[in-house]
Amino acid sequence: GENVEQHPSTLSVQEGDSAVIKCTYSDSASNYFPWYKQELGKRPQLIIDIRSNVGEKKDQRIAVTLNKTAKHFSLHITETQPEDSAVYFCAASSGGGADGLTFGKGTHLIIQP
Amino acid sequence: NAGVTQTPKFQVLKTGQSMTLQCAQDMNHNSMYWYRQDPGMGLRLIYYSASEGTTDKGEVPNGYNVSRLNKREFSLRLESAAPSQTSVYFCASSVTGEGRDTQYFGPGTRLTVL
Helix, strand or coil: CCCEEEECCEEEEECCCCEEEEEEECCCCCCEEEEEEECCCCCCEEEEEEECCCCEEEECCEEEEEECCCCEEEEEECCCCHHHCEEEEEEEECCCCCCCCEECCCEEEEEEC | CCCEEEECCEEEECCCCCEEEEEEECCCCCEEEEEEEECCCEEEEEEEECCCCCCEECCCCCCEEEEECCCCEEEEEECCCCHHHCEEEEEEEECCCCCCCCCEECCCEEEEEC
């Protein structure tokens, strides 16, 4: 089955700086890669996703890149703000999401004032 | 439009007791999922239902059963709870296919097995 590795487990950046979280996946058939943000005690919420026919996608301060050859994808957050502090999860699916997601173990992003 | 709802929010069980976690969605989604979340482990898929009338095992199905009662409802049953099943359980739903794969999560059920 699919295996998703996520790094780093904790990331501390100064407010206003950029943050990058990286994930690798094992199943070359995976074609859907979402990123979720989870605040303490809350449900995971989708912040951005990318499909295998696209190399990069942006939404305001958030961007995701995908390298299918190397089987890795990354989340980029620019101009970080205190409200960006949370745990971020990457995930992958080979069925476009229909057969469930395989998640990474999460990155705790800390924004230092 | 409540989205995905789960009951109960919290539950404490003794080892060997049984219980059913309920999940419902009002978004007319065809696919529904159960995940568990343990500290440092991310979310792991227990079971999923790609459409009404079908269910399939995920990564960690042992000790659980599911029922897709209708298009809206998907329940998770623990027949004989064990301390290893202490976790936060999330239900999710999605419309799949044609690029509409976003999974929406419920608020979670925090389960403790003593």
